[in-house]
Amino acid sequence: MTLAFDLILCLMIVGTAAAALLTHNALAAIVFFIVFGNLLGLAWLAMNAVNVAMAEIAIGAGITGVLLILTRQRLMALGDDLVSAETPGWLRAGAVLACTGLTALVGSAVLSVAPADDLGGPIAALLPELGIENPVTGVLLAFRAYDTLLETFVLLGALVAVWSLAPGNAWPRPPASLNLAESGGGSVAQAFGRLLLPLALVMAAYLVWAGSDFPGGAFQAGTVLAGGLIIAAIGGAVAWPRADNSILRAVLVLGPGVFLIIGLAGIALGRFLFYPPGFAKAMIVAIEYSLALSIGATLALLLAGRSVAPDHRS
Amino acid sequence: MPTLMHLYPLTGAALVGLGLYGIVTLRHPLRQLLAVNVVGAGIFLILGGLGRGTASTDPFPQALVITGIVVAVALTAFGAALVVRVAEEERARDDTAAVEATGDSA
Amino acid sequence: MSPLDLLVAVPLALMIAAVLLGSRGRLLLLAAIPVMAGLTVWLLLLPEGTAHIVGDWNLPLGILLRADGVAQLLVAATSACASIIGLYALREFAPGPSGSETAHGYAFWPLFYLLWGGANAGFLTTDLFNLYVALEMVSLAAVAMAAMGSLRAALQYFVVALVGSLAYLLGVALLFANYATVDITLLAGTARPDLATKVALAVMTAGLLIKAAVFPLHGWLPPAHAAAPAPASALLSAIVVKVGFVILLRLWFEAFPAIVAPAALDVLGWLGALAVIYGSIQAIRQETLKALVAYSTVAQIGYLLLAFPLVVTAAGSDRAWAGMTIHAIAHMLAKAAMFLAAGLMLKAVNGHRLEDLSGLVRVMPLTVAAFGLAAISLMGLPPSAGFIAKFLLLEAALEQGAVFQAAILLVGGLMAAVYLFNPLSRTFAGRDTPVTEAKDTLQTAAPLALGLLAVSLGFAGQAMVDISAGVSQAGPPAAAVGEVP
Numbered sequence: 001m002t003l004a005f006d007l008i009l010c011l012m013i014v015g016t017a018a019a020a021l022l023t024h025n026a027l028a029a030i031v032f033f034i035v036f037g038n039l040l041g042l043a044w045l046a047m048n049a050v051n052v053a054m055a056e057i058a059i060g061a062g063i064t065g066v067l068l069i070l071t072r073q074r075l076m077a078l079g080d081d082l083v084s085a086e087t088p089g090w091l092r093a094g095a096v097l098a099c100t101g102l103t104a105l106v107g108s109a110v111l112s113v114a115p116a117d118d119l120g121g122p123i124a125a126l127l128p129e130l131g132i133e134n135p136v137t138g139v140l141l142a143f144r145a146y147d148t149l150l151e152t153f154v155l156l157g158a159l160v161a162v163w164s165l166a167p168g169n170a171w172p173r174p175p176a177s178l179n180l181a182e183s184g185g186g187s188v189a190q191a192f193g194r195l196l197l198p199l200a201l202v203m204a205a206y207l208v209w210a211g212s213d214f215p216g217g218a219f220q221a222g223t224v225l226a227g228g229l230i231i232a233a234i235g236g237a238v239a240w241p242r243a244d245n246s247i248l249r250a251v252l253v254l255g256p257g258v259f260l261i262i263g264l265a266g267i268a269l270g271r272f273l274f275y276p277p278g279f280a281k282a283m284i285v286a287i288e289y290s291l292a293l294s295i296g297a298t299l300a301l302l303l304a305g306r307s308v309a310p311d312h313r314s
Numbered sequence: 315m316p317t318l319m320h321l322y323p324l325t326g327a328a329l330v331g332l333g334l335y336g337i338v339t340l341r342h343p344l345r346q347l348l349a350v351n352v353v354g355a356g357i358f359l360i361l362g363g364l365g366r367g368t369a370s371t372d373p374f375p376q377a378l379v380i381t382g383i384v385v386a387v388a389l390t391a392f393g394a395a396l397v398v399r400v401a402e403e404e405r406a407r408d409d410t411a412a413v414e415a416t417g418d419s420a
Numbered sequence: 421m422s423p424l425d426l427l428v429a430v431p432l433a434l435m436i437a438a439v440l441l442g443s444r445g446r447l448l449l450l451a452a453i454p455v456m457a458g459l460t461v462w463l464l465l466l467p468e469g470t471a472h473i474v475g476d477w478n479l480p481l482g483i484l485l486r487a488d489g490v491a492q493l494l495v496a497a498t499s500a501c502a503s504i505i506g507l508y509a510l511r512e513f514a515p516g517p518s519g520s521e522t523a524h525g526y527a528f529w530p531l532f533y534l535l536w537g538g539a540n541a542g543f544l545t546t547d548l549f550n551l552y553v554a555l556e557m558v559s560l561a562a563v564a565m566a567a568m569g570s571l572r573a574a575l576q577y578f579v580v581a582l583v584g585s586l587a588y589l590l591g592v593a594l595l596f597a598n599y600a601t602v603d604i605t606l607l608a609g610t611a612r613p614d615l616a617t618k619v620a621l622a623v624m625t626a627g628l629l630i631k632a633a634v635f636p637l638h639g640w641l642p643p644a645h646a647a648a649p650a651p652a653s654a655l656l657s658a659i660v661v662k663v664g665f666v667i668l669l670r671l672w673f674e675a676f677p678a679i680v681a682p683a684a685l686d687v688l689g690w691l692g693a694l695a696v697i698y699g700s701i702q703a704i705r706q707e708t709l710k711a712l713v714a715y716s717t718v719a720q721i722g723y724l725l726l727a728f729p730l731v732v733t734a735a736g737s738d739r740a741w742a743g744m745t746i747h748a749i750a751h752m753l754a755k756a757a758m759f760l761a762a763g764l765m766l767k768a769v770n771g772h773r774l775e776d777l778s779g780l781v782r783v784m785p786l787t788v789a790a791f792g793l794a795a796i797s798l799m800g801l802p803p804s805a806g807f808i809a810k811f812l813l814l815e816a817a818l819e820q821g822a823v824f825q826a827a828i829l830l831v832g833g834l835m836a837a838v839y840l841f842n843p844l845s846r847t848f849a850g851r852d853t854p855v856t857e858a859k860d861t862l863q864t865a866a867p868l869a870l871g872l873l874a875v876s877l878g879f880a881g882q883a884m885v886d887i888s889a890g891v892s893q894a895g896p897p898a899a900a901v902g903e904v905p
Contacts, residue, residue, distance in 0.1 A: 036352070037355075047322060075401050078404075084339075099338075103332075114317075115366045146425075146475070150553045157534045157557065157561060158391055163526065172526070253439055337579070361597070382589065393575075
């Protein structure tokens, strides 16, 4: 990529971020944010970080964007018009000063570091041992598997935390339906809902498999699956289950559970999260498929929100 | 010595400052969540952007960034649900206050 | 096999079980407690500095888990607190009379185990990014539990916690770019005092000070801790704030001791002193019980930072280190006891204010006794662990000629006496005996057990000092090793 491209991209990134933060209209802010996320994805591509680009576009722009839109809709139904109170001039001036100072400080620190690919070599040397070719998957599922394990529990915990917000009479009913057909629109949504979910499933399955040797992986796949589930819910092809549905709970814990079990089994052979030589790829793929399923369900339910009482209007 | 490869990390630094400004000056919690995500994106650019060699990109920070993105969405989702719940409670309180007011004046 | 991973894996497995079973599975706690107790004892018996890398990948690629003195003591205190708070919560979150489960009753247990596992992960790892993930585990659980009390306070806590985490992560990003590793043990060997390192240390410290609720970044703590249900408040004040503090310790004294300027340590010491004074004054002014206890937490955390300048000067540094660590665990036990006791007292009288507590000692003497025992440790009276901690810190301060620190230690103790005697004396006040419901044995025993632990642990003073000095890199220089009289 040429310097001109990189420069323009960076300017657009900062520009859309500024627009998202400074505009008064909340919906415009969210839209700018989604554009910002996609531009970030381009930036990651320019930096040759394809796995990150996929994750940023799918999760950072896609899921977060949809989340913000749905939240705005819920807030407006409650009469909250999302207008920030005017901040006093002195606070804004002080903030401009402080933040410019911070940017200068961090920027100088950044400039003082020479960019280098220090660990790519050692990682590439160890990849044949694992039997996979995607180094990012290697780092996520092997070298830093402990991090990834903990992070999947953060995701599960976030869903439990959202569930905990349900008011007394709503638990454990399903969340509010997103079905457009109910509110009078959306035959297109219905068609898409039925069509896209199976496609999303196939895509997710492929992404997990490809993730071993090419860019992809459990998180990206799980997000695609979540996207399919959301669109299906909007189209009415899928209804949100109750929170005490056993199958739902089993699907949610499958990923973290399989990861934990494989980790504990590793103890029998020497070490927590130790993969026996020759079986590493099999273990990694097994973990990733389970994770993709759970991540898909968890992200979709995080967007669905908390349980609602039968008389809830949204 | 600044090089061309510092461009993206520097953008990240700018985003960190910009996002922090947003957090401080935007009073509505949903807008603050958006600003928080901008800061996060900036930090990820710094983390991943400085891991580039002449021919290759370091996969280690890429994995850290992916982990960070997932953690960020999990927390944002919970935060958004919390914001809605607070707004609900606020409205319920306003409703009961309004009912009491009309009851008093009746 | 090693307890280092099991101490995290077991709570996570229990979290899965809790998600699957909901309130029906809450009695799993009774199986969890002995298992975690066994793992904790195993951890304490490990030789100092036992470490291994998860999955056996070499550094800097892998993640190192390590049992140093600080980790051992804090994991042990966490196990004690979590176990007993969990037993109290069994009754608190039991299903309603119709057998129906509430959202809080369901969600408390997975969040409880997430917090426990995350705290252990935070104490046992030396990897700065892994510590970020652990911080998020703990913060998520903490905010969700705070939301069970006051939604507004939880939202404020949430935004503040998020900003703190991001400040910390920014530092991690800069450190990784600079050193190609985020492992503390590796950083300790290769740290350079350049711009990136200093900026990283500064932003990480700011973030961690927020997490540990150090004055003046403490504003989120009192509303959140005061409004949450009693077991949640106990978990928040006892365990959650300590995780940020431990990371701060490791950063300042293990990873970058050579880069840290003495002036910076003095600044932290000053903040600690201000926290003690401000927190104590606010606690004295409070009219509701739980807010009082919450401000007490702000003050007690100040002592931990007050010790920072004392730890590096050669004379008495080991005593300062031991005193600081023991103070942390003494506070964990005492504050948990106090919040649980306060919860029982407030439930009994159906009010929040201190005046409402009149005559309670006649109806719930054991609970008031538990509150009293906790107060003894917080005030630093013998023979409690709080006394040992204060004594060690005073010794170190006087040996170094740090008169200011010594004065704050003494004044703080006096002010603690003032704000703790207030509610205690109210329970003795009045002539009438309030009418209350029947008490639950388990819930009464819980704060009492914690209070007794806090007070009697003082007898194990030398053992705690010995454990806290573990690991050659962390802690004070090997110069002067004193004896506790």
